[in-house]
Amino acid sequence: MSTTDRDRVTGPRLLRGLAIRVLAVAVLIGAWWAVAEAEIWPPLFVPPPADVWEQLLRTSTTHDGIRGYSGYLLIEHLGVSLRRIGLGSAYGVAGGLVVGLLIGLVPTARALFGPAITFLRTLPPLAYLSLLVIWFGIEEEPKIWLLLLAALPPVAVATADAVRGVPTDYFHAARSLGAPAWQLPWRVALPAALPEILTGVRVAVGVAYTTVVAAETVNGVPGIGGMVRDAQRYNNTAVVVLGIIVIGLSGLLIDGLLQHLQRRLTPWRGRV
Template sequence: MPTAPPVPDSGAEEALRDPAPPRRRWGERAGRTLLVRLGLPLLSLGVFLALWQSVASSGRWSDILVPPPAKVWDAFVDVSTTHDGVRGYDGKLLIEHLAISLRRIGVGAGSGIVIGVLFGLVMGSVRWVRALFEPWITFLRTLPPLAYFSLLIVWLGINEEPKITLLAVAAFPPVAVSTTTAVSSVPSSLIEAARALGASRWDVVKDIVVPSALPETFTGIRLAVGVAYSSLVAAELVNGLPGIGGMVKDAANYNNTPVVIVGIFVIGISGLIIDGLLLWLERSAVPWRGRS
């Protein structure tokens, strides 16, 4: 007797009849990724603004303590433009205050980062140097910036020198510690193999130690920039105008809360942007990080 042909599986037949085009699948994944990266932050921002407005309009606190978002926006416009013959805040626009503070961070934190990387390479390579200096670096890392800022003012005056020095001292320990740990963690087998192949000490440092230490060093650099940013207002406590931290401190002296909030937002947003740029630089310089 003739046998009946096999009945194809419905799931397989469905997949064969209407396979999802690769482009459509890629587009769906990209759409979901875009929704997560943009939609959720915008949603959280909207919820934050709604809660802020509800607290400000509840009447439990005065506008000096909790100004509504509209007043903060007006303050942002005022310090960013020339109005009623007044240019920004204390004669400088908001972008100019920010640029001066970023220059201080660039010079101060940049110096601390460079010295920290070099010091970390030496401490990670020479044991007695690490044993000699590591306790002092740990001691310095645990000190809050305000603990020694007054001493820096006594030594260096009230101009740019104490501010830049404070930012350099704040940025130095995280980089030095992370670089030291990274250099100490380089597999000794790689170093011995390079030396067996005739590599000089400089070749070992350049081709083995530095590439192996780069990922942790970049982590230390990001931490150092964050510490320097958190020390910005402290660095500009004395004679900080012009400067975004000095603007915040001066506005707080006069209970100008909207300007204080504007300064806080500007410091935080600019810090996020700088951290994003450092993260991009890290991915470009260390593409092998996170890959086996």
């Protein structure tokens, strides 16, 4: 199939997929509006879309002398949370790559670190948040550490499993071509395992994002999770729903960017 023919097929397919997504969102909003109008539950439990829209406008501007929410605009809350997620995920991914390579290539490291990674992966974030606060205080450090510890295990597990699945012929071929042993993890194992590692990175970033509300329960304002937590204390359900929507939409955007990066870095995936 030529490039022109492929574009003719892909164009309508993309438009159809976009139309389905828009229709799904419209149906969801319509169902939300209908439930709110029917007052099956009080507005405190299910605020109408109009209330959430009003809070979007209020938290995004200076209204009646009040700037945003708790003195910060919505975009500023989101920006602070994204910075925390970016730092925690970056440290977690880097640590997960190193630990995963060790577990996948060195049997002794597998025996040492494997149980610890499994133990950490099964713990809910709130289980060790209090300990991190005791160790690092209530500023940025415990939040970054919490997101790091949330992001590290998925990358470590994905990297270890992917590296163990690399055919030994790849290593033998590299050695026969003169590659030193210390270069094999970076020149052979990582490139061959890259598709699975990138899938682990996507999972890790998603886990870090779902952990942001827990990370920002302590001194989390500014921060989108801290905003949600603070609004929950005052039964401001419209702001809580707004925060959830913002977290979900930004999470979808980040995952879409990661998928695009995955396709660019591993274009052969699914074609061999």
